[in-house]
Structures are given as C-alpha cells and as structure tokens.
Amino acid sequence: MSQGCDGPGDLNNRQWAENQKNINLHGPTQLTIFYKGMVNVYDDMSPEKAHAIMSLARNEARAQANAATPGTPVVDVVHVGQPMTKSSPMSIGTSTARDAPKEMSSFRRVIQSDVPQMREASLARFLQKRRERVMASAPYSSKPASSSAPNKEDHN
C-alpha cells in the first residue's frame, strides 16, 4: 500500500476488492451510479450484471489514471450494497465506512457523500414543532384549512 495521497486508481482498486466480497455475500440488489451530477439507481441488479458494469468502468478508470492528465473526471463507480436509505439519499459506500476499525486509519474510508446535508438548528426545531402541531390538531381543528393549502391540517 502506498504512503500518503492515494490516487483515484488506488481508491477504486480497494473499492473493487470490497465490492467483490459484497457481491458474493448478497443476492440481487440495487446498483447506484453517479455521473456528472446525475444519480441513476437500478433495482434488482443481478450480481453478474453488476460485475460486468463495474468491470467496464474499472477498465475505463484505470486507462484514465494511467493517462497524463491528472484532473480527468473519473466515474464514481459505486458499491453494490444496501439499498439507499431515506436519511441519506446520496450515500454511497455506507457498508464500507461502518466496517472500518475505529482508529486514525479509518479516516481513509471517508468518502464525500457520507456527509449528509444538515439543517440550521433553530429551523430544524421549528419544523419538528410544526410536525407535532399538525399531528396533534385533528381534521376538526379550530382553524379552518385555507383553500390554497388544503394539506396543512390533513396531514397525519
């Protein structure tokens, strides 16, 4: 393993090894691909198909890593793993991040999408309070629902 900064090729190599392990352990599952700001999700991807796609992308990535230009964008080939959870819709590689041992060397596993978008604290508290208010006030609340926002009182 090289010291210091890992290039995109090395990162993908480690991802590749992890993915091979995961494919063998799990049945048909979800494949997510990031490319130039677009997220594509494929459900019920068979391990063989996923293997083929990642193999293609990996060869592509390796060819680009070997090329002279350092800044060429590389496809972020993503882990085959758990389906995306609602809490972090853009999260990738969550399985790998959690499995890493909790010491300084676990930092290497941090990948950018593991940082969820957060809300300002007072606003988060207000939205929580409002959720509780809406759930507490029944459809027959004292406030008549305005026609332009019929959903305000109906939500349960």
Place this chain on the structure above:
Amino acid sequence: MDDRSFNNQRIHGMSDVVFECVLAYIHDSRDRQSISLVCRRLCELEAQTRKHVTIALCYTTTPKQLLRRFPFIESLKLKGKPRAAMYNLIPEDWGGFATPWVEELSKSFSCLKALHFRRMIVKDEDLELLARDRGHVLQVLKLDKCSGFSTDGLLHICSSCRNLKVLFLEESQVIEKDGGWLHELAMNNTQLEALNFYMTDLSQVSFNDLELIAKRCKSLVSVKIGDCEILDLVGFFRAAVSLEEFSGGCFNKQSEEYASLAYPPRLCRLGLNYMSTNEMPIVYPFASRLKKLDLLYALLDTEDHCVLLQRCPNLEVLEARNVIGDRGLEVLARSCKKMKRLRIERGADEQELEDEEGVVSQRGLTAIAQGCLDLEYIAVYVSDITNAALESMGMNLKNLCDFRMVLLDKEEVITDLPLDNGIRSLLSGCNKLRRFALYLRPGGLTDVGLTYIGQHSQNIRWMLLGYLGESDSGLLGFSRGCPSLQKLEVRGCCFSEKALAMAVLQLRSLRYLWVQGYRGSKTGFDLLTMARPFWNIEIIPPRKVNCGDGREMEHPAHILAYYSLAGPRTDFPPSVIPLASITQ
C-alpha cells in the same frame, strides 16, 4: 521613523495630542491595525483608544494577552465553537468556555460596558461574577447561541445590572427554572432598549412582566420573545409605544379573535411566528411600513407569500423558507425594489407539510437578480440552478457582499451542471463580495471551476466549499488564488489530507480552517505537512450521533486548524484530539 527622544513625545514632528484626537474618529479595526504598525508610539496610542475588539476564536489568544494589548476596551465580542455548531455538527462539550474570560474581564477591564459571547459555554457562576463586579456599568449583554447556564444566572444579571440597555439571548440553550429573571428585569430596569429571548425555550415568563417592562422602559425599541400567545400581548403592545421591532409569540386561537389586534404605531420589523393565512390581514394596515419581515417560522404557503409581499414596497430584509417559491420571488422582485438582504431557508422535506409550489430555482434567482439591484446579502437553498442565473446575478447585483447558495439533494437531475462558468461570472461581476458559500454535489463544479473561484475572489474573507471540485488539483488551483481568504470551511469534498495541508500553506491570508469529510491518509498524519509555529491543529474523530428519533447518524471526522498566540488548548474534551503543534 519615530523620534526616539523619551522626554518629548512627538511623532513626525507632531504632538501626541494630534494623533489622540484623530484616532478617536477612526473606527474600522483594519485601519487601526495599520496605524498600530507605523511606530511604537502610535501602537500604544491606538491600543489606549481602541473601543471594541472582536476575537473571532477565543482560543487564538488569552485574557491576559488581551489585557496587555487593549486594556481600555468598552466592548468585546468573543466567539467559541466553529460555525458548524449551528447545524448540530459539533459536540456540545467541544469548548469555548467563557469562564477564564469573565474572570479577567470582571477583575481588570474597568471600561467594559458591552459583552457579546457567541457560541460559547457560559455558566451561572460566570453570570453571577459578571453581575457582582460589573453589574453597575454593564449596558449590553449578548449570550448568542450559548449554552451551559440557567435562569438562575439570568436572575443575577437582571437583579444587578440596572443600566442594562440590551439583553440578548437568541438561540441560547437555557435551563429554565422559572420566570423570575424577567420579573427582576421589569422591577429594576428603566433603560432597556432591546430584549431578545427569541428561539429559546423560555416559556415560564409572564406577559404581565413584559407589559411592565414596556410601560417602564420608554426607549424600548426591539423585543423578540419565545412562544407566547399573541392575544396575551395586547396590553404589552399598547404600552410599547416606541417599539419598532417584534418577533415571536404564536397564533393559537381562532383567527377572528385577532381581528382587533393593534401593533405599536412605529413597528417596522416583524417576525410572524405560527401565523397562517387567515391571520395575515392583521398586517395589511401597516405592511407598507415594513422594512424587515421574518417568515421563517410562519405557516404560510406560496400564494400567501405573494399576497403579503406585494403589499410591502419598503421591504429591505426578508427571511423565509423556500415555500416562498419562484413565484414569491418574482413578486418580491417586482414589488420590493429596496431589498438589501434576502435569506431563503430550507423547508420541510416531506411534501405534505409544505406547498408543492415551494421550490426555488433559477427562475426565482433570475427575477431577483433583475429586480432587486440593491441587494447586499443573499443566502438561498435552491432545488435547481443554471449558469445563466448566476451570470445574471454577476451582471446586476453590483452591491453584493455576501453570497451563499446550497443546492438541495432532493432532485436527481439538475438542469445545468457544472456551474463553472456561472460562478466565474458571478465572482467577477460582484467584486464587492466578502463572504461566499457554495454547496453543490458531485459534478456541480469541476476542478476548473474551483480554480476559477480562486482566481476571482480578490476580496473574499470567508468561504464555505461544499461538494466542490473533483480532485486534489482543483483544491491546489483554488489555493493559488484567494489572496484575502482568512477563514475557510470545507465540507463533503474529496480532497486528501496532503492536498488540504498544501492548500493551507499556499493561502497567504488564511488563519482558520474547518473541514468535514476528506480522504484520510493511512496514518492520519499527512496533515502535519501544514505544521508550523503558532498553528494549532485539532481533530474531532468520527462519531455516531443520536438523531433524536431512535436513529443514529455517522458523523465523519473534522479537522480544525487556526493560528493562535495562546499555544495549544488546555481544556480539550474527550471528543477533540490535538495533533502535535509546533510552537516557537
């Protein structure tokens, strides 16, 4: 060069007295800093006449150092926790303790009249000490997003500080035991101009005490409270004849009951918490007088925003959630030509709780760019964006000093990414920009775009980069520019430790760095590439945090690094690890 004869204090042939008189008129801290570098005598004079100091991070210096340098300050602002604490990202026990400061301030700073703690941990004992030793002179106390104290501490302040003009507690986490502190304030104070316990959970306060304060304090201009039924404040509103600003309260009763509610006659800055459509007409009689409107915590939909804003031609400051929608922003652009500050926050994620029209995109931003030409500050959460919208802002908003944009991650496909060219146009067009935040997603800005930011940010002092760039070379290109950048926050980017360290060494004005989410090195010590004298480096390791609803969230590691004259911290909690720092 200064005249070194000790018996005759002259600088450039002029007596000290001349400079002392002139210095009284110079208030900008950067100008004063320049003056203090001219010669030793001017440094002394400047220090003796300095009225206000802001310490951007309390660990950059010590109370004794402050005393030595500026012994006669009348006003001090101290900040503690990193800004990310406002987004619940920083452990509560991280630090920023007010105690050592309060001890020295109470003992030695005889001229101190105004104190502002922001994002710090303040204890009741600190407030008691302050009240005892400075109570007779303290005029301004701001505990701004602080924690660690209770209403007992406030009771000390309100009993002893009879000359208090400003009591500001906004967003502080206060342990509430009773409402006695407000009662003490009502009984003891006739000088109060501003009272603020907005966004605290202080609910045991009595509206009778509020009314008493309004009656006794003739100069009461600004009041922002927590949740309290608005109808209970009728007496308060009647008494507060000088009131210009009010926020807080809530509308829990039947809409009809509010029909006869009369706000004070000079009210022009208003926050309408929990107000819904049917109560809006209360505001119409004086809507044209409104200069500032806070709708962040209102229960209005897109149409409501349109109807209301159309009636506010003199509006200068607006805060709202993105339920305002593109349509609301179009109305704003048409009706409110005096807009200076616009903040659009992120509303609820669940579609049922917000209007489906409640999204902001390039359409709304373009309207604002073309309609609100005096805009100085814009902070906005968008669901979609184009380069053209940013170009329009660059072309039209020549007074913009502060630009912050977050691209929400709800939509899968964004109309026009990457934003390289739009950002370049924005930055080169808005050359007064001092503060800049851009938070996108992978593919949102390439390495070229990140380099553009570096090249076109001559005056920018603070930046937040979120999910920008593609690789280390983008960061390195960025860090070759940004000549004025003092404070940098980086979140969710893919940069390695080594690149971050090298960037720090290249950014010539940088004195503070915060990072969350990065590619760690095998040993974790690549960061030491940036080790140097007076540069503290701290790590908050990855941790699991309870989300409150039973779930646990993984919080990736943070890096915090800053220049300090105080050496490494001596009060690290378990959640923060210092990297070896090299001091002189």
